[in-house]
Amino acid sequence: MQIPEEIKEQVKAEFADLKNKVKIKLFTSQDDCTYCNDTEELIKGVSELSDKIEFESKSIKDEEAKKYEINLAPSIIFETDNKISPIRFNGIPAGYEFSSLIETIKFLSTNELDVPANIVDKIKAINKNINIKVFVTVSCPYCPQAVITGFKFAMINPQYIKAEMYEASEFPELANKYGVRAVPKVVINDKISFEGALPVDSYLSKVLEA
Amino acid sequence: MQLFLNKEEVKDNSKPVDYNKIYDTVVIGGGPAGLSAALYAVRKGMETALITEEIGGEVTLTWDIENYLGFPKITGYELAKKFEEHLRNFPISIDNDKGKSIKKEKELIITKTESGKEIKSKTLIITTGKRHRHLNVKGEEEFIGKGVVYCATCDAPLFKNKDVIVVGGGNSGVEAAIELAKIAKNVYLIEIMDKLFADKILIDRLNQFKNVSIMLGHKVKEIKGENFVTSVLVEDTKNNKEKDIKVDGIFVEIGLIPNSDIETEPKIEKNKYGEIIVDQYCNTNVPGIFAAGDVTSVPEKQVIIAAGEGAKAAITAFKYLQKQ
Numbered sequence: 001m002q003i004p005e006e007i008k009e010q011v012k013a014e015f016a017d018l019k020n021k022v023k024i025k026l027f028t029s030q031d032d033c034t035y036c037n038d039t040e041e042l043i044k045g046v047s048e049l050s051d052k053i054e055f056e057s058k059s060i061k062d063e064e065a066k067k068y069e070i071n072l073a074p075s076i077i078f079e080t081d082n083k084i085s086p087i088r089f090n091g092i093p094a095g096y097e098f099s100s101l102i103e104t105i106k107f108l109s110t111n112e113l114d115v116p117a118n119i120v121d122k123i124k125a126i127n128k129n130i131n132i133k134v135f136v137t138v139s140c141p142y143c144p145q146a147v148i149t150g151f152k153f154a155m156i157n158p159q160y161i162k163a164e165m166y167e168a169s170e171f172p173e174l175a176n177k178y179g180v181r182a183v184p185k186v187v188i189n190d191k192i193s194f195e196g197a198l199p200v201d202s203y204l205s206k207v208l209e210a
Numbered sequence: 211m212q213l214f215l216n217k218e219e220v221k222d223n224s225k226p227v228d229y230n231k232i233y234d235t236v237v238i239g240g241g242p243a244g245l246s247a248a249l250y251a252v253r254k255g256m257e258t259a260l261i262t263e264e265i266g267g268e269v270t271l272t273w274d275i276e277n278y279l280g281f282p283k284i285t286g287y288e289l290a291k292k293f294e295e296h297l298r299n300f301p302i303s304i305d306n307d308k309g310k311s312i313k314k315e316k317e318l319i320i321t322k323t324e325s326g327k328e329i330k331s332k333t334l335i336i337t338t339g340k341r342h343r344h345l346n347v348k349g350e351e352e353f354i355g356k357g358v359v360y361c362a363t364c365d366a367p368l369f370k371n372k373d374v375i376v377v378g379g380g381n382s383g384v385e386a387a388i389e390l391a392k393i394a395k396n397v398y399l400i401e402i403m404d405k406l407f408a409d410k411i412l413i414d415r416l417n418q419f420k421n422v423s424i425m426l427g428h429k430v431k432e433i434k435g436e437n438f439v440t441s442v443l444v445e446d447t448k449n450n451k452e453k454d455i456k457v458d459g460i461f462v463e464i465g466l467i468p469n470s471d472i473e474t475e476p477k478i479e480k481n482k483y484g485e486i487i488v489d490q491y492c493n494t495n496v497p498g499i500f501a502a503g504d505v506t507s508v509p510e511k512q513v514i515i516a517a518g519e520g521a522k523a524a525i526t527a528f529k530y531l532q533k534q
Contacts, residue, residue: 007213014215038211092211096287099216138211140364141270141287169367181438181459182355182365195355199306 001038001094003045014102015050018109022080023054027065029073035092035170039074042094046101052109072171076101080108086154091167095138100147100165113152119200122208123156130207132163135175135185145197146184152200153207161207214287224298227305233259233331235527236321238309239469241267242513243503244337245293246520247527251335252300254528259303259329261321266290267339268466268504269513271361278514289513305329309338311473314496317534332534333527336478336486336494336501337520340466340511345377349433350462357439359461362386369394369459375442376400377430378463384408384416386461391419398422398455400444402429433460468505481507492523500527 003011026043028036040057047055058064060073068077068084076089085108093101107113115123132150136143150163168175168183178187186203187193188210198206233256237248240262251258264270272286281289298304308324312334319334342360344350350358359365362382366389374394376387379401385408387399397419399406404427406413416422425444431452432443441456468484479487479495486501488494488508494501502508502523503516 001211001213003213007215010215042213094211094213096214098213102215137364137367139367140361142361142364144216169370172370175368179356179437181357181368182359182361183368185355 001042003042008045008049011046011049011102014106015052018050018052018106020080020109020111021052021054022078022105022108023056024105025064025077025079026055026057027060027062027070027073027075027077028057029060033073035094036074038094039076039092042092042098043076046105053105072174078104078108083158086158086162087151088162088164090164091170092138093165093167096141096144097136097138097147097165097167100144100151103144103148104151107152107155113155115152115156115200119204120156122204123153123161126157126160126207128160129189130161130210131189132161132207133166133178133187134164135166135168135178135180135183135187137168137183140183142197143184146186146203149198149200149203150186153204212285214285216291222298223300224302224304227259227261227303227329229327229329231257231330232318233257233303233329234531235259235333235335235524236261236319236329236331237335237337238262238321238472239267239336239338239503239505240265241337241339241503241516242269242290242293243339243505243516243520243523244335245297246517247335247337247502247524248302248520249297249300250521250524251527252297252302254524256524256528256531257303259305259331260297261305261307261309261323261329263306263308265294268341271363272513275513277512286513293517309336309472311475312336312478312499313475314498317498319498332498333530334499335492335520335523335527336470336472336499336505337503337516337523338469338472338505339516340468340504342462343465343467345430345433345462345464347430347432349435349439353433353435353439356437357435357457357459358433359459362389362461362463365459366390366461367393371395372458373456374398374459374461375430375444375455375457376461376463378465379403379406379408379424379426380463380465381408381412382465383461383463384412386463387422388412388416388419390461391416391422394421396421396423398457399424400428400430401426402447403427430460466504466511470505474499483507491526492519493526498527498530
């Protein structure tokens with residue numbers, strides 16, 4: 001999907017403060033993927049709004065997809081400083097999730113996460129593997145907050161924490177498997193789950209429970 | 211599909227709340243009434259604090275707003291963002307919290323928040339709005355997030371090719387039924403009265419779908435399921451006959467109830483619906499405490515009306531302070 005001119009101008013303004021290069025890697029499939037073409041056009045459009053952003057599109061049959069264990073399409077991952085970031089979008093980041101995408105790029109490029117220091121310390125102290133799945137729909141105004149909070153945790157402690165967004169309507173089997181009947185639904189290590197966009201400290205307590 | 215960006219267009223001059231200060235006014239609740247009240251207050255030169263859990267309130271969950279002057283068609287979320295940006299342009303103090311209790315001692319009003327803080331002010335404007343009314347039937351609380359839905363915009367896409375019930379024949383219910391009819395297998399619209407109350411333009415839109423059954427004069431008796439909702443028991447109010455309808459989801463759109471449960475001393479008077487009683491100037495029965503928007507007895511719950519009432523409450527508060 002194309003980005004309207006008005007939104008382009010707003011994104012450019014948001015991107016004015018970008019510092020480090022961010023490489024966006026998109027993985028798509030030619031078989032049975034409703035939003036792959038739309039996503040490709042969207043991400044390519046975003047990448048053209050700043051010279052700090054590089055864009056690369058690959059098939060999920062590519063070797064690199066295996067390397068990063070990507071088996072859904074579209075999937076979007078990010079690379080800064082030749083390191084793969086611990087976050088991933090599965091499904092199109094349009095609708096309200098467009099703001100999650102833009103925020104994510106800003107975080108990765110500037111490292112300004114705006115999380116209180118005491119919370120950062122607690123996140124850094126985590127020393128077991130944590131996987132955060134956030135199920136969303138693109139028409140859910142609460143969802144970006146749940147996505148962004150999970151992403152921030154992962155960016156603060158990339159060694160142990162991984163966070164992913166799943167656009168539930170594109171992956172109904174997965175949504176069924178995790179019993180998604182309301183969004184945002186956050187699933188941590190496949191055992192702790194909650195619905196709704198919790199404030200950062202309550203969200204963290206759930207992560208610590210896992 | 212649209213693209214929404216969470217951006218700031220104008221300079222953000224807002225600041226944190228100073229809990230040692232005595233504010234000229236404190237606004238509790240950040241929907242259209244609260245934001246408008248805060249805007250008017252801060253522009254009058256009043257030291258103003260806004261205490262709210264979320265900015266925008268219920269309006270952010272509205273699909274398209276087509277009746278706010280100047281915006282022929284805008285989503286509730288976008289309109290709320292515009293309100294927020296406009297307000298943050300001014301030196302307003304904002305804290306992300308919720309009012310728990312209010313106590314007026316002589317001329318000082320002390321508001322305790324959910325997180326245990328205390329904020330002091332000379333006047334107070336209550337704009338806490340309304341929340342979704344629940345059906346209060348067996349199974350409802352148990353299956354929240356498991357098939358019982360109150361945010362139709364959020365969760366409708368999860369019910370693709372499934373069977374769903376929408377309860378409520380007003381604008382919200384009929385809008386939800388229309389959105390669901392586009393993706394769900396079968397949609398049952400249940401209304402307890404013998405007609406729909408939505409705008410004619412919406413009812414006409416709904417009638418174009420073949421997968422919608424409108425059940426007038428029916429009420430929900432029970433929501434059943436195991437891990438998730440599997441069926442809903444409804445009753446025909448004419449002959450008391452019950453029917454068990456197999457569905458995966460039930461969207462509850464039966465109106466709103468006022469968020470007026472905040473403890474107050476002295477007591478603020480409410481009407482039989484729980485709405486705070488205000489006069490045409492937004493005065494409550496307690497001098498110095500004002501209220502505006504959906505939480506009040508003012509008829510018609512509309513974004514534009516709430517915003518107007520909020521402005522009025524702030525002006526009344528300003529004049530009250532001048533007389534002190």
